[in-house]
Amino acid sequence: MQNSAENLPIKSETAVFKKFVTFWIHDELFGVDIIDVKEVTPLMTITPIFHAPDEVKGYVNIRGEIQLVINLRVLLDLPDREIGSDSRIVIFKPIIAEPFGILVDKVGDVLEVNSELIESESRSSTQKIKTSLVAGVCKLEDNLLILLNARKFLEQS
């Protein structure tokens, strides 16, 4: 893990802390609100769905439930790559959309971030990334955490 609890900004009494599930895609650290996340599962056979939009990776069976897996790389306009051994699927709760998950290169820790340190929009570092999905950025000690709004993943069609 490149990131650990020590990297966290120091807690202050008044600040509101939010927890994020973090993951790596294309060597960038992303985070989604932990409230939206149902579970992180190891990779299993993904059934491709032909004719589906590019960002759709396919279907997986998670304990009898069929989940749609979205390839976040496509949504973020990042170059695609093969699924590796560290790849995981982050499954979101059904409250935010019909059940779906995203394919990530590797999961990181759950980070607690002082909401004061979250910059709403970054001018600096995320040019590569489609900004419509970005909820904010947060500078960690050795990394930049890009916070994504999972509720917007399936909005575009």
Next chain:
Amino acid sequence: MIEDNELLSDFIEESKENLAIAEEDFLSLESQGKSADPSTINRAFRCVHSIKGGAGFLGMVKIGELAHAMEAMMDLVRQNKLQPDKKNITMMLKGVDHLNSMFDNSVQSNDYNIDEIHTNILKTVAIAVSGKRGQEQLDKLQLKKEEKKATQKKTTKKKSSPAKSKKKTEPVETNEPADDSTAEDPMVHLRIISECLSALKKDPEAGQNWISHAIEGLQSIKNSAKDKDLNNVFAMAEAIDETLGEIYTDRIEVEDMVIVACEDGLDTLQLLFDDIENSNEIDILDSYQQMVSVCKNFEGDPGIIGAFEEEDTKTIEIKSSDVISQSEESTDTTVVSPMETASTDLVQTPQRVKNNESAGAKSETKSEVESIRVKVSLLNHLMSLAGEMVLVRNQQLQLVDQSDSAMRNNTQKLDMVTSELQECVMKTRMQPVGILFNKFNRIVRDLGNKLGKNINLVIIGGDVELDKSILESLSDPLTHMIRNACDHGIEAPNIRKANNKSENGQIDLRAWHEGGQVHIEVRDDGKGINPGYIKKKVVEKGLRSEQDLVSLSHKEILNLVLLPGFTTAEQVSDVSGRGVGMDVVTSNIEKIGGTLDLDSVTGKGSAVRLQLPLTLAIIPCLIIRVKEHNYAIPQINLEELVTLYNQDVDEKIENARGREVFRLRDQLLPMLRLGEILSKNESFTDEDLAAVSIKYREKQKQAYQEFQEKKANSKWGDEKFRQSLTFAVLKVGSTKYGLIVDEVLGTEEIVVKSMHPYLKNLNCYAGATVMGDGRVSLILDVLGVAQHGNASIDNTKEQVNDVKGAETSDAKQSILLFKYGRKELFAVSLNMISRIEKIEKSMIEEVGEKEFIAIDEVSTQILRLDHLLNVSEFDDSNETYLLLPKMANKPFGILISKIEDSLDCIVDLNTESYIEPGLLGTSLINDKMTLFLDTYQLIELANPELNAQLTGGSESAIFSDEKEQNLNGNKKVLLVEDVMFFRTLVKGYLKSEGYEVITAENGKVALEEFKRQEFDLIVSDIEMPVMDGFEFMSAVRNILNNTTIPALALTALESDKDIKKIQAAGFDVYEAKIDKEKLISTVTNLLNQ
């Protein structure tokens, strides 16, 4: 309103069921007229009655009022005082509608406006009870009500001056003569009550029957008393009502004391009515208290008791106003009070049971089933659990260690139990279609009235069961279809009469099981769909161009009705005709995995047929593989599986109009390759299809070449080139195609999960499922795949051709263009050949003057065209093919040197400019003169001895011009055939036998011909435009009354059903059209009979 949601929703549900039954009963009462079945009346009465009871209990005042009025009306019908005629039934049905809509919005039901219908019903009741006078009285009553409202307002205003209030209000009411009517009516009730009491005295058991009537009477007394502020009357009536209710529900014994108290109460009530004007002044306290003491659970209205107790100390003004408010309150409490609750509830239950017993003998179907209400959500959950169970079972079946017998046994049991469980759970969701069908009685009736048509709806198969969800989604489409049938289908009575039909139109609504599916058909005997008209409309609306329509078959034209935006109604009525219609119906039906088929005969009626799956949740599927992915194909759509081996792969997959097709029996099947379909996001165009066709042709060639190279390089010797190709023949609606897959894995029962909403635009998938190995597989949508792959080549169907109605009938022909020598271009109809075989010249063996080659291990005689016809020599420079004709009695093959093309075109055969035996004629194909071969004649030419045998030793029949007259020349044959090819062909056959042949291109022309001259034999095709063979033949037999002329059907239809139909139409025999020998011998037999 009671805030008990559970109770409320139960009540609403039950009431809706009751309303449905009542509606049905009303309709049947109407149709029964005067001879109405008392049990039907009773049932309707009961239904309304229970609604009334429940509504009162739950505080749904308006519902109660309306139901009460309807009940009163039904009661009169029961007593034969009112006829269940159209007007009255319409009123009752309206009542049902109002009740329904109030139940739909139960929370606000009390704000619902029922005045109009309520008054109408009451008026009817009043008229029926007391003739015209009743009407007047009611009008007055109405008037009075309004006045009362006004006075009430006054009263409230004047409350500040209490001294006047009483005197002001009282006269207004008491001076009303209308009070007579209220007095008269109650008298009847009072008599009933006293009858009831005396009956109870004699025999408590028998008296029970009276109680419900007595209670009804009391209810109505209470209601009118409340309306007129007759507080004492109300209080007394209520007390008696309560007591009787207690007796009825067995909560108090029928003791003398009780009866005495009631009689006392009744006397008091009588007294009150005797002096109704001053009734509120009369002291009722004694008997009231007596009643209260008798009836344990009724504490009485403390207001009344109190008011009487304090009578002396308080002023009259205060008392009366007090009682007004008290009594108002008490009406509220009556409704809410738990005792009343219990009693109403219990009063109803035994009553219903009794009624059931009496009605049970006559109609056991509805009431006697033991049942329990279960929430649909619970059933759904159960369903999905059963689905999961099936998955686990499937996984277990794959995991099981076959060597472990204990485990194997157990798994087998699990397998069985799971299957049974799943079946049972499925059944819980099944409902008879009758539930839905019976709705249409009403719709048809109302529409009939509205449109001024007499329409009977005949429902058949109402007990066929369907999954609840399917049933629900059927409602709208079926309604639409029924409406269409009423509006567009059935003609107005005068038109029907003019067309020699019965004035009453009929719509059959039929459901039945067939092939594991449920079929539903809406058939009307109306005017049918006019294809010409459809074409016109389609062009007018710009949905299709005229050119598009030229090559369509009858069926395809009918199906144009399903296009979005199509309507044929001349005027847009409010019933139908807004052009949003059949396309929506189709898409709804397809959504639930069903298909829709249209059929129509102009002037006779039309039919829409739906094919529906029994259930949606678990379906048997064929599992196939393409590349490394598995897919499921619903077995409902699967017709058959075909595997081609080795050479067949190259040859049987043909190329027609630039796409791959397979000739499955007599049908051209468009072929789709699933791998290609899936790998391309956009729908396939004709060019794409051509590209696919070429790609695979090349691939095959390459594979073959590689094989040949390998073979040359190695010592494989006799090793043959091996390959195979598997495809599934799929059918959805009228679309049928072959889907080429890599491998068929087997069948499995799968649990259908719908596609993620994010993917709802994907048409190729019907859903997804988890397979036994835990992987997700997609379920293919057979229709979607067909559309994506552009598999709509229905018009390649042979012989089914309808070209621009009557004028022309030279339908398109699939022909093969090829060369033999260097010069001439030959053509042969694809119908006439079975296949083309590539041969090695070295394999040809000579026997005498003849040449043979082994094809499929059968020695086949080779025909060389230059030996038989005056054409150029065989061109040796190319490869050598052998054309194998169909239906030759000996194996023959025509040698050809080069396949030029295969195409569909309208062939205009020229038989004049150049003709010689062995040729059908010539035609210009792509501006080149092409010689059309007659394969049969060629065979005959090659083997004169063959023909000699056939015709009984006479000389060859081929050069028959001179012979025509002498042998069979006196026999005249009417040949009816739409396709010119066959016409020429069969005519040739017959002529060669010396018959005189008159041809007609369809049934209609033939019929005219038939009227004009006499014939000895009819030879007719079946599938023809304008008038088909069936129609033609039955016209000859039935209309022209010619039962003696022998008739032969030429057909490619061979199913038992078709054969029956052919025989039913009046044909004596049927024969395949290109089997010359059989045809001739049959004809000879027929003529010699």
